[in-house]
Amino acid sequence: MLDIKLFREEPDKVRQALRNRNEDDAVVDEILRMDEQRRAILVEKEQLQARRNELSKQVPKAQGAERAALIDESKAIGPRIAELDRETTDVESSLRNTILGLPNIPAESTPVGKGEEGNIIVRKWGEPKQFDFEPAAHWDIGVKLGMVDFERGGKISGSRFYVLTGLGARLERALCNFMLDMHINEHGYTEVFPPFLVNEASMIGTGQLPKFKEDMYMIPEDQLYLIPTAEVPVTNLHRDEILTAEQLPINYTAYTACFRREAGSAGKDVRGVIRVHQFNKVEMVKFCTPDTSYEELERLTQNAEDVLQRLNIPYQVSEHCTGDLGFSAAKSYDLEVWLPAQDTYREISSCSNFEDFQGRRANIRYRPGPDERPRFAHTLNGSGLAVGRTWAAVLENYQQEDGSVIIPGALRPYMGGIEVIRARE
RNA sequence: GGGGAGAUGCCAGAGUGGUCGAAUGGGGCCGCCUGCUAAGCGGUUAAGCGACGUUUAAGUUGCUUCUAGGGUUCGAAUCCCUAUCUCCCCGCCA
Numbered sequence: 001m002l003d004i005k006l007f008r009e010e011p012d013k014v015r016q017a018l019r020n021r022n023e024d025d026a027v028v029d030e031i032l033r034m035d036e037q038r039r040a041i042l043v044e045k046e047q048l049q050a051r052r053n054e055l056s057k058q059v060p061k062a063q064g065a066e067r068a069a070l071i072d073e074s075k076a077i078g079p080r081i082a083e084l085d086r087e088t089t090d091v092e093s094s095l096r097n098t099i100l101g102l103p104n105i106p107a108e109s110t111p112v113g114k115g116e117e118g119n120i121i122v123r124k125w126g127e128p129k130q131f132d133f134e135p136a137a138h139w140d141i142g143v144k145l146g147m148v149d150f151e152r153g154g155k156i157s158g159s160r161f162y163v164l165t166g167l168g169a170r171l172e173r174a175l176c177n178f179m180l181d182m183h184i185n186e187h188g189y190t191e192v193f194p195p196f197l198v199n200e201a202s203m204i205g206t207g208q209l210p211k212f213k214e215d216m217y218m219i220p221e222d223q224l225y226l227i228p229t230a231e232v233p234v235t236n237l238h239r240d241e242i243l244t245a246e247q248l249p250i251n252y253t254a255y256t257a258c259f260r261r262e263a264g265s266a267g268k269d270v271r272g273v274i275r276v277h278q279f280n281k282v283e284m285v286k287f288c289t290p291d292t293s294y295e296e297l298e299r300l301t302q303n304a305e306d307v308l309q310r311l312n313i314p315y316q317v318s319e320h321c322t323g324d325l326g327f328s329a330a331k332s333y334d335l336e337v338w339l340p341a342q343d344t345y346r347e348i349s350s351c352s353n354f355e356d357f358q359g360r361r362a363n364i365r366y367r368p369g370p371d372e373r374p375r376f377a378h379t380l381n382g383s384g385l386a387v388g389r390t391w392a393a394v395l396e397n398y399q400q401e402d403g404s405v406i407i408p409g410a411l412r413p414y415m416g417g418i419e420v421i422r423a424r425e
Numbered sequence: 426g427g428g429g430a431g432a433u434g435c436c437a438g439a440g441u442g443g444u445c446g447a448a449u450g451g452g453g454c455c456g457c458c459u460g461c462u463a464a465g466c467g468g469u470u471a472a473g474c475g476a477c478g479u480u481u482a483a484g485u486u487g488c489u490u491c492u493a494g495g496g497u498u499c500g501a502a503u504c505c506c507u508a509u510c511u512c513c514c515c516g517c518c519a
Contacts, residue, residue: 038475039474039475039476042474042475042476042488043475043476045475045488046474046475046476046487046488046489047476047487047488049487049488049489050487050488052499052500053487053488053500055499055500056443056499056500057443057444057500059443059499059500060443060444060500061443061444067499070499071499071500072499073499074499074500075498075499076499077499078498078499078500199509242471242472370453370454371454371470373472374472
């Protein structure tokens with residue numbers, strides 16, 4: 001959520017930011033109008049309340065006619081205060097709802113651009129392997145090796161669901177543990193295992209609601225949402241809290257399943273495990289002070305890259321331009337992994353700095369010093385990594401001509417020492 | 426699912442209609458005293474939003490907040506309703 005003060009003090013900055021995100025900037029004037037209206041109402045209301053408080057103090061001391069006069073005056077003020085109260089509530093909720101629907105201001109360093117084509121490749125790591133045969137897609141490899149069953153996934157749940165079987169399931173589990181262990185042991189994160197269902201306040205806190213309701217699975221009877229990412233429960237861990245400066249930075253890593261309706265993606269990535277309704281992800285979440293959040297973003301991105309480097313799978317890092325930036329982010333890097341069968345790099349991680357956008361929505365603050373006022377904390381998160389897509393990348397990058405798949409060395413301890421997965425004859 | 430109890434400041438806990446942003450204790454911080462990692466004494470210890478003032482700074486003042494929302498009342502931490510959460514008992518259950 002953007003600070004109302006930013007609209008008052010630097011409206012042009014907000015307008016420019018909205019235009020850079022391909023959004024209409026007329027909303028800025030609307031917000032300024034509502035803000036002025038709100039303050040005008042408050043002035044009148046507070047004056048009346050002050051008078052009523054004064055009268056309330058006098059009533060118990062007064063007797064007879066004097067007392068009756070005080071009560072009469074207070075009684076007369078009442079309805080006007082109630083009316084102004086309703087007006088305040090109305091204007092405040094529309095102001096809040098309008099601002100909640102606005103995306104974050106991109107960072108200065110985020111490149112300006114219209115869409116995906118404006119993203120910038122920051123660096124590449126590893127060389128795509130040259131196969132002396134036509135590399136197969138992970139869905140073909142996985143099915144042949146008995147690692148995945150798409151048909152039964154469709155039968156028991158529907159399209160974009162799949163079942164992992166045998167060594168396919170084990171590889172998924174190995175990847176989860178491998179990633180978590182790296183973040184815990186080598187990158188200094190604390191593991192958390194949060195609920196997969198969260199309430200509405202949590203979804204607002206990280207920015208999924210109110211704007212992206214149609215992307216979420218929701219259980220109306222209980223007013224609960226299935227999490228689209230661990231970012232939601234983990235960032236909301238400190239909602240409505242004031243942290244101490246010494247606690248920061250806080251680094252959490254979490255495995256969760258993630259649930260997305262994928263509304264509007266009909267026809268895209270219909271095969272395989274790239275775009276599905278339920279997938280596993282290991283997430284990293286950071287809380288820090290404003291002066292360190294951009295260093296932390298670099299570190300976070302590096303922590304995600306380490307996973308792919310350890311697996312020895314080529315990838316590139318791309319930086320989102322303003323037009324392609326996520327709603328809550330000020331700056332984002334995507335890790336894109338090499339998928340040989342598709343002959344392209346595909347997103348496997350997104351690492352973002354939200355600055356105080358989520359902090360303000362979720363009221364996550366910290367106290368810089370003992371006598372100082374609380375400030376909003378900066379939050380960051382990044383996938384480390386999307387497990388299903390990593391699973392696919394292992395299959396495609398480590399496939400051999402005979403249809404078998406070599407298990408990367410780093411994963412073997414997690415696979416009971418298995419070195420190669422072969423079709424059972 | 427049925428029944429009961431509860432939710433107050435950093436923590437514990439009092440307060441059942443006005444003098445309550447809130448006793449008391451603990452913790453924290455500051456100071457004093459004390460020649461010794463103790464005790465004592467004094468002070469201090471919430472957040473949000475406005476108005477006036479200030480512009481790298483500085484305050485003064487008002488309003489709101491005792492889980493949340495609604496109601497009663499001249500006036501609500503206190504009375505009523507609803508929701509949420511917590512605890513206990515019964516039932517069910519991985």
